[in-house]
Structure formats: C-alpha cells, structure tokens
Amino acid sequence: MKICIACGMPMEKKEEFAMGDMTKDYCIYCARPDGAMQSYDEKLAGMTEFVIKTQGFDGKVARNAAREMMAKLPAWQGR
Amino acid sequence: MISKRQIQKDQTRKELIEVAFKQFAAEGLSKTRTSDIASAAGVSHGTVFAHFATRDDLLIAVIDEFGKRVAGRIHELASGGGSVREVLQAHLNGLIEVEPFYMRLVSEGTILPSSAQSALITIQSAISIHLNQAADHEIAAGKIRNIPLHLLFNTWIGLIHYYLSNANLFAPGESVLKRYGTELLEHYLGLITITAVQAYDENG
Secondary structure, three states: OEEOOOOOOEEOOHHHEHHHOOOOOOEHHHEOOOOOEOOHHHHHHHHHHHHHHHHOOOHHHHHHHHHHHHHOOHHHOOO | OOOHHHHHHHHHHHHHHHHHHHHHHHHOOOOOOHHHHHHHHOOOHHHHHHHOOOHHHHHHHHHHHHHHHHHHHHHHHHHOOOOHHHHHHHHHHHHHHOHHHHHHHHHHHHHOOHHHHHHHHHHHHHHHHHHHHHHHHHHHOOOEOOOOHHHHHHHHHHHHHHHHHOHHHHOOOOOHHHHHHHHHHHHHHHHHEOOHHHHHHHHO
8 A cells, every 4th residue: 555755645536636637646635736746835835734624733833733744755855 | 675774664653653543552653652662663763753754743743544434435335335334333442442543542532632623623524424424324215314414423422432431330351342333323223214104204
C-alpha cells in the first residue's frame, strides 16, 4: 500500500490517487485540478483547514499541527 | 535488494516500538525512561538512540503505530461505504485493543511535546473524516441529523474520553470500553439519529 508523500493518506484504490493514476505518489486531495502536486503553502492552508473542520481547533493551533504533520512527510523534507 | 543488515535493523526498530508501546502504557508517557525501554527490549541504551534520535522521536513512532492500529480498519470501512455504526464500532474495537496506551494519551495529551500532540491530532482528524464519510450518506438519506463535522466527532470522542479519564470510577481494574462501549455507542447513535416522530414534525 502506498502512502501519499504530501499528506500521509493511505492510497489503495485508483480513485484515491491523483488523476486516478496509481503510479503517482500523491493523492487526489494533494493534486491541483491539472494533476500537479500542490505547493507547500497550498497544502499547509489545506491541512490547517482540515484540522479545523474535523476537530474544531483554534486556527493557530491547527496551523502548527499541520506544519508539524507535514514536516514528517517525504514531499516536504528540507523545508 | 534489501540487505540482511537492513532487515535486522528494521526488525530491531519494530521491536523497540512494540516494547515502548507497552512501557509507555504501563509507566506513563512522561515517566517512562528510555533506559527502561532498552532493558525491557534486551538492548543497550545506545541502541535505542541509534534508531531514534531523541526520546520524542520514539514516542512519536509509538503514537504513529497506535494510529495505524486504530485508524487502519476505520479507513477500510469508511472508503468501502460502511455505516456510522460500523465505523464507530471499529473505532471502539481498535481502542479496546490499545486501551491502556490510549488512556495515557487522554490523560497526558496536553503535557506532551508539541510534535507528539500533532501526531495524535493527525490520527484524530483521520478518524473524524472517516466518520464524516460514513455520516454523509446517512445525512443525505435523512437518517441522522446534519451536525457540523467537528461537533459530530467531538461529541463522540468527548463521551469516550470522559469515561476513560474517570476509569477508576466507572470500571476499576477492568476495561472501561469493554464494559461501557456498547452503551456509549447506542446512546450516541440515539443522539444523532432522526426519529420517525422528528422526521414527521419537520416534514409535516
């Protein structure tokens, strides 16, 4: 099973991959409409929003958690 | 090809995570010493740090392992069209398997290093989004109330955490979730479900 390099989501089914392409290393939620992987800033904003939507946390707390989550993922090493 | 040495290294890492999982559950996330983990695993203290640069890194690896065990089945269920009941039951079953460790996360969560808290936040968000996936179908079908996602999740987790953080009052010496899981699940489903009478009142 592949793990999305940009958000850590497990990817098993075709529709979970960017553009439905199972050779891609990132998921549908980390792709822009044209299929390219989102930038760090786009992903950070998206992950922050995700934490707020799913758990209702304070914005700053959510942003810090998103930053720390992303720091562990292969796509964002060296940032 | 993966070398024998690499296989051995991965194996030791796995064993350390497994032993640390038990030690953290037994002694507490803040109190457990890396030297105790090393002795329990039968390796030198230095070996622990050859695999994990810091104690926090080891703790995060254990929290990630906890996440895999609890969220794995939920991910499969939710992406396969499972119901809210099935997702919550899988959550309970997963938590029961690691209940002593989860109790430590609940009681010590706010004093953990920020990076460890973030690891836990990631797991909880994944569980919440899977609950949402399952709830979406049932909200659309008019079976459950249209509650904002964070409240749908926080109401459920609030119930679980209250019981776990007062385990000594609810179930001294035994598993709180084994004893009360079904009652809590039924109660929660009752809160979010639209009854026939409510549907009639709303639709006339």
